[in-house]
Amino acid sequence: MKKSIIAAFMAGVLCLSLFTGCAQNGSESQSEKNTKPTITIGYVTWAEGIAMTNLAQAILEDKMGYEVKQVQADVAPLFTSLSNGSTDLFLDCWLPVTLKDIWSKYSSEVTDYGVDFENAKIGLVVPSYVDIDSIEQLNSVKDQFDGNIVGIDSGAGIMQTTGNALSEYGLDYKLMPGSGPTMTAALKKAISQKKPIIVTGWQPHWMFAKWDLKFLDDPKGVYGEAEAIHKIARKGFDKDTPEAAEFIKNFKMSTEQLGDLMGAIEDSSDPLKAARTWMNDNEDVVKTWLPANS
Numbered sequence: 021m022k023k024s025i026i027a028a029f030m031a032g033v034l035c036l037s038l039f040t041g042c043a044q045n046g047s048e049s050q051s052e053k054n055t056k057p058t059i060t061i062g063y064v065t066w067a068e069g070i071a072m073t074n075l076a077q078a079i080l081e082d083k084m085g086y087e088v089k090q091v092q093a094d095v096a097p098l099f100t101s102l103s104n105g106s107t108d109l110f111l112d113c114w115l116p117v118t119l120k121d122i123w124s125k126y127s128s129e130v131t132d133y134g135v136d137f138e139n140a141k142i143g144l145v146v147p148s149y150v151d152i153d154s155i156e157q158l159n160s161v162k163d164q165f166d167g168n169i170v171g172i173d174s175g176a177g178i179m180q181t182t183g184n185a186l187s188e189y190g191l192d193y194k195l196m197p198g199s200g201p202t203m204t205a206a207l208k209k210a211i212s213q214k215k216p217i218i219v220t221g222w223q224p225h226w227m228f229a230k231w232d233l234k235f236l237d238d239p240k241g242v243y244g245e246a247e248a249i250h251k252i253a254r255k256g257f258d259k260d261t262p263e264a265a266e267f268i269k270n271f272k273m274s275t276e277q278l279g280d281l282m283g284a285i286e287d288s289s290d291p292l293k294a295a296r297t298w299m300n301d302n303e304d305v306v307k308t309w310l311p312a313n314s
Contacts, residue, residue, distance in 0.1 A: 058087040062098040062107040065200045068224045069112030071282045074295035094175040102254050103129035110252045117244035118177030133251040133269045140247045142178045143235040145221030154237040164216040169195050170206045171220045178220045185242040226282040263311045270309040
């Protein structure tokens, strides 16, 4: 009888030991899943950058198991944080014209992961009902626009280039700084009243799908030809997170894809949720960006 009790007791101890071991192994496995570092993506309040940043976050979190933090900043401090390692990625670097000054300063301190969008364009944009077609005509219709050009954040490359355009064309206009959202709000208000307005504009942007707009001709070529948007990473990102780096290197969107994504985000109150919906609706595209082992 005593032997039976001892045997039962030992069996219970053995089972408890095995159960405890299984639980420990399970928690170790879970902790292994949580060892991936948090990835910080910096962005400026430009529509295409907001769209690509949210899509990248959705993919990195849902498909690859990373945690992602977004940080909004102006371009100059964003590049400073990339150079010192505080920020991991920036997906919206316009080259060779728009951000040429800041790129010349920081290019040796960061890593270019290639192009995520081709055939980008910047310039002065007006509604199609405005009866001029060239920057050279602006001084003759200054009163129509109250002598103002509606701009975005003062550190943006397009603002610096527009300053150059004012000088090159001898324009008697004031460039009004603001942000991407305040620029589109001003454009929306003017169009609703069918009033003349000039804004610093760019493609890709959802506003071209929403309203009938046109770029003013730039015969002096101040705004340059078509540009490309590049993906910039801090030094060492590929060594610290090789799978995430491979995904970012593969990440590239067509005009149709980015336009569709930007439109979905503009129509949503939750950019990340809209990006997740786009991701799930475009699985075949997303798979081409993921590392082979994901």
